[in-house]
Amino acid sequence: MSRTNGQFLQWLIILFVVLATFAFKIHATQQQHSSLHDVPVSGYGFDGRALEFSDAELAFLGKAEAIKHEYSQADYRLVVVVVDGSNNRHAVHDPIFCLRGAGYETTSNTEFPIINGHGQLISLANGSAKQKVAFWFSNGEQRYTAFSRYLAESAINRLTFGAIGSQPKMITVYSTGGRIPNWSSILDRFPVLMDI
Amino acid sequence: MKTNMLTEKLPSIIILTYAAFLSSDVMTDWRYSPFDSGGHTAFAIWFSLWLVLAKTDVKPSNFLSFAAGLCLILGLMMDLNVVFHLAILIAALQFLPREACSYAHLISGFLWLPAFGYAMAMVGIEESSAATVRISLALLMTIVVVIIATTRKLELRYEPH
Numbered sequence: 459m460s461r462t463n464g465q466f467l468q469w470l471i472i473l474f475v476v477l478a479t480f481a482f483k484i485h486a487t488q489q490q491h492s493s494l495h496d497v498p499v500s501g502y503g504f505d506g507r508a509l510e511f512s513d514a515e516l517a518f519l520g521k522a523e524a525i526k527h528e529y530s531q532a533d534y535r536l537v538v539v540v541v542d543g544s545n546n547r548h549a550v551h552d553p554i555f556c557l558r559g560a561g562y563e564t565t566s567n568t569e570f571p572i573i574n575g576h577g578q579l580i581s582l583a584n585g586s587a588k589q590k591v592a593f594w595f596s597n598g599e600q601r602y603t604a605f606s607r608y609l610a611e612s613a614i615n616r617l618t619f620g621a622i623g624s625q626p627k628m629i630t631v632y633s634t635g636g637r638i639p640n641w642s643s644i645l646d647r648f649p650v651l652m653d654i
Numbered sequence: 655m656k657t658n659m660l661t662e663k664l665p666s667i668i669i670l671t672y673a674a675f676l677s678s679d680v681m682t683d684w685r686y687s688p689f690d691s692g693g694h695t696a697f698a699i700w701f702s703l704w705l706v707l708a709k710t711d712v713k714p715s716n717f718l719s720f721a722a723g724l725c726l727i728l729g730l731m732m733d734l735n736v737v738f739h740l741a742i743l744i745a746a747l748q749f750l751p752r753e754a755c756s757y758a759h760l761i762s763g764f765l766w767l768p769a770f771g772y773a774m775a776m777v778g779i780e781e782s783s784a785a786t787v788r789i790s791l792a793l794l795m796t797i798v799v800v801i802i803a804t805t806r807k808l809e810l811r812y813e814p815h
Contacts, residue, residue, distance in 0.1 A: 472665055
């Protein structure tokens with residue numbers, strides 16, 4: 459290839475990158491808002507309230523849509539955080555990596571079945587403080603815990619301008635009430651979680 | 655002559671600058687993410703070595719420009735920082751001679767990536783040791799690059815003409 463042709467190709471690549479930048483910025487601003495804010499705060503057999511995100515959480519979420527609800531039923535109180543990374547994929551991280559980075563030590567890590575898939579229950583310790591956190595990703599049809607699958611589904615959906623699949627959401631649940639003996643059975647009592 | 659060289663290099667410079675701009679979030683990761691601590695030092699080591707190895711008379715490769723451009727487009731589409739970081743590494747390679755030491759330098763570039771922090775976490779390295787591991791490997795790779803580059807120079811000097 460001659461030097462002039464080579465240079466022409468190099469500028470052509472830059473032109474494609476510039477066009478792609480504009481195309482994806484325009485597409486991003488035209489994206490539909492997710493239905494997260496339709497998730498009920500209370501319903502049959504459970505009650506709850508919407509919680510505010512802290513300033514640090516809001517800064518981390520950026521343009522991503524998210525909700526934080528506290529649900530209660532009998533002795534159990536659960537805080538549910540749902541993040542839709544459609545407008546900011548960087549707001550969705552691998553929870554195991556994030557929690558370790560936040561200074562927690564993972565003492566155990568077990569999978570548990572939920573409707574149409576499975577979630578993961580992580581036991582955490584930070585000094586004397588102990589906490590259990592359950593999480594899963596949902597594409598509306600299946601629930602899974604592999605972050606690599608989340609990345610793949612999110613990438614395919616973006617690459618096809620939303621034609622294939624949907625943007626998966628990350629659901630994180632932790633308890634603020636009594637100890638939960640069986641997460642599968644407790645989560646089954648909050649059908650609202652299984653609608654996400 | 656110098657103007658011609660600049661014109662020839664301009665697309666590569668633009669791609670590298672744009673990739674760096676899109677990757678600017680990396681500084682926040684280095685600052686706040688425990689697994690990414692030491693990333694700025696690993697980057698400084700990698701960048702210093704790049705400045706030493708970079709040559710002005712290297713002909714830009716269309717393949718590398720295409721690969722870096724493709725990474726930028728895919729990164730924009732998928733909103734994945736790691737692809738932008740990959741674009742920087744490929745675009746930086748445009749300014750290095752096509753020799754083994756440049757490819758070793760490319761590999762050493764992976765050490766400043768936040769993706770390397772994630773990999774360290776996944777293999778069970780503690781966050782308190784992450785910076786030490788990252789910087790030690792960056793220094794080790796620098797030694798490897800210097801050895802390869804020096805060996806190559808000696809080979810060229812004693813090659814029969």
